[in-house]
Amino acid sequence: MSRETALVTADWVEQHLDDPKVVIVEVDEDTTAYDKGHIRGAIKLDWTTDLQDQVRRDAVNKDQFAALLSERGVGNEDTVVLYGGNNNWFAAYAYWYFKLYGHQDVKLLDGGRKKWELDSRELVDEVPTREQTTFTAQDQDTDIRAFRDEVVEAIGVKNLIDVRSPDEYAGRLLAPAHLPQEQAQRAGHIPTAGNVPWSKAANDDGTFKSDEELKELYTQAGVDWGKDTIAYCRIGERSSHTWFVLHELLGEQSTKNYDGSWTEYGSLIGVPIVLGDEPGTAS
Amino acid sequence: MCGATTGGVSLEGVDVTKESVIQGVVTRGEQPVGNAYVRLLDRTGEFTAEVPTSVTGQFRFFAAPGEWTLRTLAPRADVVDRRVVAQQGSIAEVNVSI
Known part of the structure; x- marks a missing residue:
């Protein structure tokens, strides 16, 4: 891609x-x-x-x-x-x-x-009608979807990228700041995960930065391009944005989205969690 | 708007004592701007959240206590930055003119 x-x-x-x-x-x-x-x-x-x-x-x-x-x-x-x-x-x-x-x-x-x-481009109210089709879906491509056990095993082994805001990463917030903060699970991040907020990949107007800027962004954040990568956020949608950047724009085919993300990981019994601004260690 | 507090839509169902609310209205002249985007930047200038304004020009964030910057983008307008301090249990009102 x-x-x-x-x-x-x-x-x-x-x-x-x-x-x-x-x-x-x-x-x-x-x-x-x-x-x-x-x-x-x-x-x-x-x-x-x-x-x-x-x-x-x-x-x-x-x-x-x-x-x-x-x-x-x-x-x-x-x-x-x-x-x-x-x-x-x-x-x-x-x-x-x-x-x-x-x-x-x-x-x-x-x-x-x-x-x-x-850009003040046209928006309309009319809802279109489309004829039904017979869409055939393939089996899930699990090369692009990470599950929790794989994420725990990836600590200290693969690139883990936490794409939430710095305050969510550090555990100072539990959800994006436009949502109420009440949540059941613990705050923090997965040990060894680097924090590259999704927003660093986009300009103020929402367009993606250039390939060169994007490559530099993740390189500076310590991503080892020789390793597999798993991106996560809170519920898997912001990490889809980062997965898109890595997998689709930069062509990094060994990139998965962990859609369980922090709402799953932060509710698991017994898994390690790091608080604060540093990635922490695998031990 | 039913249940509205000054500058914001209803907070019914939200325990405001636990939240650090930042909210306000974006206006152009006397008119509310319903197609603006307000970004919440943290103390280092890093993006934290973004909301589109409502038809009445209103926006709201549930932040954490501390210093924040609101960056407003709207069609045919310059970007406007406003500093704001949020405190738990209170509502920081910020009205933005573009």
């Missing part, structure tokens, strides 16, 4: 608004954002109901994902372009989902909804 295949500009999207093979999809943390106006022709995915199993705490499974996209009118031959608020956090999470289930022709709108709005 590369920037040319994984990312499109707002101009590109405007030029493809009427392209029948391009499906534009909005995914927001604020699930009502779409209803306040969206890119013409865009459909909506709701991460809380469409992309989370409603009983188990897990991603939707292959059959659920296939049924969802079929019902929304997304076909296996379509080019899917994702965008959303919060600098594309949840759009990147959905992007990771499409890759997880084997849909290769998927792209992110650089800058997401924010860049689109700051």
Whole structure:
């Protein structure tokens, strides 16, 4: 993967608004954002109901994902372009989902909804209707998904990148600062994890920094490019943003997203946790 | 807006005594700006959170006690930075003019 295949500009999207093979999809943390106006022709995915199993705490499974996209009118031959608020956090999470289930022709709108709005580009209220398809999902590609046991074994062995804000990393906050802080689990970070906040990979307008800047960012943070990498955050959406940078923009194929992230790790009994601004040691 | 406190939407259901709230309104002249983005930067200038303003121009963060900077981005406006100190159990009101 590369920037040319994984990312499109707002101009590109405007030029493809009427392209029948391009499906534009909005995914927001604020699930009502779409209803306040969206890119013409865009459909909506709701991460809380469409992309989370409603009983188990897990991603939707292959059959659920296939049924969802079929019902929304997304076909296996379509080019899917994702965008959303919060600098594309949840759009990147959905992007990771499409890759997880084997849909290769998927792209992110650089800058997401924010860049689109700051450019004063058109947003509409009309909700499009798309004919049902028969979308076929592949088995989960676990080369891009990390689970908790693998994360514990990765301490001191693989690159662990905590992409939350410095205050969440250090244990001074338990959640992003636009959310109430009440949580059940412990604060802190996984021992040996470096802190590279997702936001360092993006400009103020939400677009991604250049490949050279991104490579330098993670190199300076101590990432060993010869090792496998696991990115995590609180619930796996900001780390999808960093996974996108490493796996899709920089082509680091041995990069996984730990979608259980801190809400799972910080609730586990007996696992090591480090408080404060330093990564800590593996012992 | 039902239940609104000055400068913010309802905090019903939130235990404000545990939170360090920063909130306010973004305005252009007398008009609230409903399509702005407010970023919360920590004491080192590092990004911590970002919210779009509501249709009434309002924003809110649940921060930690300490010094913060609010950076406001809006269409056809220069970036505006405002310093603010948050304290647990109180609401820091910051109104931003662009």
